[in-house]
Each structure stands twice: as C-alpha cells, then as structure tokens.
Amino acid sequence: MPMGPFGIDPVIWAVLRLVIAVGLAVFLVLNGALAQIFLERKIQAVMQDRIGPYHTGPFGLLQTFADAIKLIGKEDIRARLTDAPFFLAAPAIVFSPMLASFVVLPFGPDFVGANLNVGLLYLTTLGSMTVLGIVIAGWASNNKYSLMGGLRSAGQLISYEVPQILALVTVVLYVGSLSMVDITNSQPGPLVNVLILPMAFVTYLIAALAETNRNPFDLPEAESELVAGFLTEYSGMRWGVFFVAEYGEVTVVSAIMATLWFGGWHGPGVDALPILGVLWFTLKTYMFVLLFMWIRATLPRLRIDQLMGFCWKVLIPLALVNIMATAVLILAFADPRLPLAIVNWILVAALVFGLPFTQRRRLLRFRARTKEHVAMRDVRLAP
Amino acid sequence: MPDYNLSYFYVFAFFLVGAGFVTGLLGLSRFIAPRKPSIEKSRTYESGEEPVGQAWGRYPSHFYIFALLFVVFDVEVIFLFPWAVLFRSLGWSGLIEMAVFILILVVGLFYAWRKQVLRWY
Numbered sequence: 001m002p003m004g005p006f007g008i009d010p011v012i013w014a015v016l017r018l019v020i021a022v023g024l025a026v027f028l029v030l031n032g033a034l035a036q037i038f039l040e041r042k043i044q045a046v047m048q049d050r051i052g053p054y055h056t057g058p059f060g061l062l063q064t065f066a067d068a069i070k071l072i073g074k075e076d077i078r079a080r081l082t083d084a085p086f087f088l089a090a091p092a093i094v095f096s097p098m099l100a101s102f103v104v105l106p107f108g109p110d111f112v113g114a115n116l117n118v119g120l121l122y123l124t125t126l127g128s129m130t131v132l133g134i135v136i137a138g139w140a141s142n143n144k145y146s147l148m149g150g151l152r153s154a155g156q157l158i159s160y161e162v163p164q165i166l167a168l169v170t171v172v173l174y175v176g177s178l179s180m181v182d183i184t185n186s187q188p189g190p191l192v193n194v195l196i197l198p199m200a201f202v203t204y205l206i207a208a209l210a211e212t213n214r215n216p217f218d219l220p221e222a223e224s225e226l227v228a229g230f231l232t233e234y235s236g237m238r239w240g241v242f243f244v245a246e247y248g249e250v251t252v253v254s255a256i257m258a259t260l261w262f263g264g265w266h267g268p269g270v271d272a273l274p275i276l277g278v279l280w281f282t283l284k285t286y287m288f289v290l291l292f293m294w295i296r297a298t299l300p301r302l303r304i305d306q307l308m309g310f311c312w313k314v315l316i317p318l319a320l321v322n323i324m325a326t327a328v329l330i331l332a333f334a335d336p337r338l339p340l341a342i343v344n345w346i347l348v349a350a351l352v353f354g355l356p357f358t359q360r361r362r363l364l365r366f367r368a369r370t371k372e373h374v375a376m377r378d379v380r381l382a383p
Numbered sequence: 384m385p386d387y388n389l390s391y392f393y394v395f396a397f398f399l400v401g402a403g404f405v406t407g408l409l410g411l412s413r414f415i416a417p418r419k420p421s422i423e424k425s426r427t428y429e430s431g432e433e434p435v436g437q438a439w440g441r442y443p444s445h446f447y448i449f450a451l452l453f454v455v456f457d458v459e460v461i462f463l464f465p466w467a468v469l470f471r472s473l474g475w476s477g478l479i480e481m482a483v484f485i486l487i488l489v490v491g492l493f494y495a496w497r498k499q500v501l502r503w504y
Contacts, residue, residue, distance in 0.1 A: 018393055022400045072412045080425040081437065091409075096401025103397050113397070114390035121464055122394075142437055143427050151446050158453040165460045172467040232428055237412035241405050305502065308449065312501045316456070316492070320485060323463070327470065327478050 021113040025102040033247040034064045040293050047297040074236035079142070082233060086140035091234075091241035094133030097126040098248040105255045106180050108265045108277030119180040120172065123256060124165050127211060130249060131157040137242070138230035149229025152219050152304060156210055159311040160217075164207035166319035170200040170326050171260050174340070184264035194261040196340050199322045199347040201261045203315055208253040210311070213246065215296035219304055254288035255281070314355070322347055448500055452492070459488050 038053070038061065045052025053060030078087065101123055103113035116122055131154055138150015172178060174197060175186045187193055194201050210217035219229075226232075231239055258264060262284050265277030302310070325343050330336045356363065427434045466473070466481050495501060 014389060018396055021393065022397060025397065026400065026404060072408070073415050074412070075416050075418060076409070076412060077420075077424055079427045080422075081427050092402045092405040095405045096398050099401035099404070100394060100397040103394050114393040116390055116394070139439075142439060143434075144429065147439075147442065151442060155446050155449050158457075159449060162453065162456045162460065165457075166463075169460065169463045169467050172464065173470055176468065176471060178464065178468060227428070227430065236416060237409055241408065309501060312452070312492070313496065317489070320489060324482060324485065327481070330470070331475060331478060 021103070025099055025113070028102065029099060029244065029248045029251070032251045033244040034068065036247045036250065036289060037064045037067070037243075039290070040296075043290070043293050044297050047294075068240070071237050071240040076236045076238060079233055081142040083140040083142060086136050087233070088238075090133050090137035090140060091238050091245070092133075093136060094130055094245045095241055095248075097129040097133075098245045098252065101126045101248075101252045104180050105252070106184050106259060106264055107281050109270065109274045111265075111274075111278060112181060115179060115181045117177075117179050120168050120178045120183075123180075123252070124161070124168065127164075127249075127252075128157070128161055130211075130245070131161075134230050137234070141230065141233035143233050145227045145232045146230050149226045149232070152226075153213070153230060155304075156213075156217065156219060156307060159308055160207045160210035160315075163203050163311060163315040163319045164211060166316070166323060167200040167204035167207065168260070170197055170319075170323050173323065173326050173330060174336075180259055180264075184259055184266065187263045188266055191337070192261060192263040192266075196337055197261070197326070197344055198341075199318070199344040199351075200326075201257070202348055202351065203319050203322070204257065204260075206315065207311075208257065209292065209295065210307070212249045212253055212292075214250065214292050216299040216302050217307060218301060219307060250289060250292060251285065254285045254292070257288050258284035314351075318347065318351060448495075452495060452500075455488060455491065459485070 041063075042052045042060070044050075053063035056062040056066050078084070104116050104119040104122055106112040106115075134153045134157070135150045138146045138148075138153065141147070141150075171183070171193060174193070175183050177183060177186070209215075231242055234242060258281060264284075265281040267276065267280035270277045270280065322344070325347075326340060329339045329343060333339055462484065463481070466477060470477065
C-alpha cells in the first residue's frame with residue numbers, strides 16, 4: 001500500500017491536507033484584512049501628516065480587532081423594499097470565489113492547495129464572479145445609489161477584465177503553461193518576468209487596480225457622488241463581509257503579480273530552507289499591497305468617461321499589440337528574451353510618454369488658466 | 384499532486400467553506416446583535432430625503448453596449464488561452480490564424496470607436 005507523507009495513510013492525508021489548506025486560507029484572509037486595514041490607515045495617516053489610530057493597544061494595533069467586534073455586534077438592518085434572497089446571498093457570492101482563489105496560489109515549494117493545470121484561467125473566472133455578487137447587491141438593494149453603483153461597477157469590471165486577461169495571455173505565451181506552479185518554476189534566477197515583459201505587468205497592474213475597486217478607479221463606491229455605491233443599504237457584519245472580500249481580492253491580485261512577474265516564492269536561500277519561500281512570497285505580495293495603498297494616497301479619482309475611455313481606447317489596443325509582438329518575437333528568435341525586453345520597454349515608454357501627448361490640448365488649457373490665476377493674484381497682491 | 388479529481392474536490396470544498404463561513408459569521412452576528420426593527424429604520428436610504436418610487440426602473444443603455452463589446456472580447460480571450468499554451472507547437476500558421484482572428488475583432492472595435500459608441504455621455 002502506498003504511503004502518504006509523514007507515514008500517514010493517503011486517504012486520511014488528503015482530507016487532512018484539505019482541512020489545513022482551508023483553515024490556512026480563512027486565517028490568511030481574515031488576518032490579511034485586519035493587517036491591511038491597519039496598514040492602510042497608518043500609511044494614509046503618515047502620508048497625510050496625521051497620526052492615525054493609536055489609542056487601542058500599542059501603536060493602535062488592536063483598533064481593527066475592536067472594529068471587527070463592533071461590526072459583529074451591530075444590528076443587521078434590512079430595508080423593507082429590498083429583494084430579500086438576493087440581498088442576503090450577495091455577500092457570500094462575493095466572498096466565496098475570493099476564498100476559492102487561494103487554492104491555486106503557490107505559497108512555497110510544494111506548498112499549494114491544488115496545482116490545477118488551468119490555474120490562471122481559474123483565477124480569472126473567479127475574478128469575474130465578484131462582478132456578479134456586486135451587481136446582485138446593487139440590484140437587490142432597490143436603492144437608486146446602489147443600482148447606479150452596481151451598474152457602474154459592472155461596466156468598469158467587465159471593461160478592465162479584458163486588458164487584465166490579455167496581459168495574462170502574454171505571460172502564458174512566454175511561459176507556455178497556465179499552471180501557477182509551472183509559471184513560478186520557469187523563473188528561478190534573478191531574471192524574472194517583469195524585466196522581460198514589463199508592458200504586460202503595467203497593463204495588469206492598472207487593470208488590477210480597477211478590478212479591485214481601488215483608487216483611482218473606486219467609482220462604484222465613490223462617496224462624493226453615490227453615498228457608498230452598491231454598499232449603501234448594507235450595514236453591520238453583512239457590510240463587513242464585503243469589506244473583507246475586497247481586501248482578500250487585493251491580496252489575490254497582488255499574489256498573482258508576485259507569481260507571474262516576480263518569481264513567486266523564489267529568492268535567496270530557498271533551496272537550503274524551503275520554508276523561506278513562504279516568507280519571500282508574502283514579502284512580494286505585500287510589496288504590491290503597499291503599492292496599492294501608495295497609489296490610493298496619491299492619485300485623485302477618475303471620471304467615469306475617462307475610466308471607460310482609457311480602458312477601451314488605450315489599454316486594450318496596447319495589450320493586443322503587445323500580444324502580437326510577443327508572439328512574433330518568440331517564434332522569430334531562438335532565445336527571445338532580449339528582443340522581447342527591448343520591445344516591451346519601448347511599449348512601456350510609449351504608454352508613459354504618449355499619454356500626456358494625447359491630452360496636450362487639455363494640459364495647455366490648464367496651464368494657461370493657472371498662469372492667468374497667478375497673474376490675477378499678483379495684481380491683487382501688488383501694493 | 385497527481386490526482387486530477389482531488390484537485391477539483393479541493394476547489395469545491397473551498398467554495399463550500401467560503402459560503403459556510405459567511406453564513407456562520409452572519410449567524411453569529413444575528414445571535415449577538417440587537418434587533419429593534421422600526422418603520423423609519425427599514426426605509427430605503429436616500430440621504431434623509433423621502434424616497435420617491437422604486438429604483439427598479441430604466442437606466443442608460445450604454446451599459447448594454449459595453450456589455451456587448453465585453454462579450455465579444457471575452458470570447459476572444461477564451462480562444463486566446465488554449466492558443467497561448469500550445470503556441471510553440473502550432474508555430475507560424477497558428478500565429479497567422481490568430482492574427483486574422485484578432486484583426487477582425489480590432490476592426491469591430493475601431494468601428495465602434497468611430498461610431499462614438501465608446502463615448503460616455
């Protein structure tokens with residue numbers, strides 16, 4: 001009879017492994033949400049010259065725990081006009097795909113819930129299931145703000161899903177596999193994919209910001225125009241579940257970026273001590289989480305027409321060009337790495353420098369107006 | 384892990400645990416939280432105004448057009464994934480076929496662009 005690891009019966013081991021995996025995933029999601037909320041508040045406070053939470057526990061560390069307990073103890077209010085079954089089911093529809101995304105994330109060598117051979121496709125599928133939950137939440141609330149928030153969210157998420165998946169396809173072209181484990185194994189050295197395929201990374205980063213409803217793409221919950229978007233009618237822990245799911249979603253896209261472009265769990269010392277891989281993976285993932293927070297503290301919110309226009313007129317054409325260029329170069333060269341890198345960096349430069357150029361008329365008008373203002377102020381200030 | 388079915392069993396189990404976790408959390412909340420419903424509290428929230436009518440009415444048709452565009456491109460992406468995996472063995476002929484396919488869709492995108500469909504009023 002074949003034996004599983006640690007001399008345990010394989011059947012028992014499979015069940016045990018499942019329990020461990022699920023437990024770890026739930027723990028990670030909850031812990032991640034607590035840690036990220038704390039980090040977000042602290043970092044925003046530092047960037048805005050404030051102190052942030054500091055009363056509860058050392059450095060305010062226990063503040064998010066207190067908030068979570070408060071949320072559980074809050075009355076669960078449901079408006080009379082809501083569509084009850086869908087209103088009640090929406091948090092679970094948003095939450096469970098997010099949790100299921102954790103199955104395929106490779107946290108370390110041989111440390112993955114299930115090595116699906118369609119890993120990336122699975123992740124994109126689960127990513128789009130979130131939209132379903134949000135639209136259901138918006139519609140079932142029977143509130144005008146919620147409906148607008150839900151529909152905007154649908155428009156934004158399905159639009160940005162296209163460049164997001166196109167960026168993933170570019171990496172799949174280069175690596176030749178959809179499995180997250182194979183993609184990690186393909187980049188053991190310091191030459192990680194981001195150096196070779198930076199354009200796909202930039203596309204994915206922008207699309208991921210939009211997919212997770214983060215600034216500058218947080219239009220579905222734009223509090224200055226839509227109260228709280230699709231969350232308007234939600235309160236108490238039901239609202240809290242949406243929040244946890246949102247932070248879990250950020251963790252998932254950060255982990256995807258770390259795996260696809262930054263070598264996943266690879267890092268110095270992993271061969272000697274495999275458990276170090278988990279540390280490297282976590283560090284890389286949280287690097288992106290912090291990047292998201294930095295972007296949130298820096299950029300203003302876009303308008304909806306700018307948002308949709310940017311996706312369909314800039315990102316999707318560029319992503320398609322990138323795919324075709326990558327495919328041609330891979331076939332044309334035996335070792336396509338250098339030409340791929342050159343073309344990709346040129347595309348990134350084109351995006352970074354070309355975008356202001358397309359907006360030059362608006363920019364010039366803005367500059368003229370500010371100059372006028374300054375001139376008028378000088379006249380007023382003159383003695 | 385070699386067992387194919389076992390992997391998908393894991394996926395299924397994760398979904399169940401996700402739904403069960405949310406139910407458990409909300410159940411706990413129901414157990415702890417106070418319940419004092421009132422007519423004022425269960426009214427639809429509209430920043431303190433009296434809500435007029437329902438929200439289930441008409442909304443802009445732009446969402447519909449963008450959904451159509453999305454369906455076109457999403458189906459394209461579904462074709463792209465298997466092509467990308469088998470790309471090296473398909474070679475130039477596969478690349479040319481995919482280029483033709485993408486070109487047709489890009490023509491559609493530019494048509495929509497010229498027809499001002501991509502503008503959000």
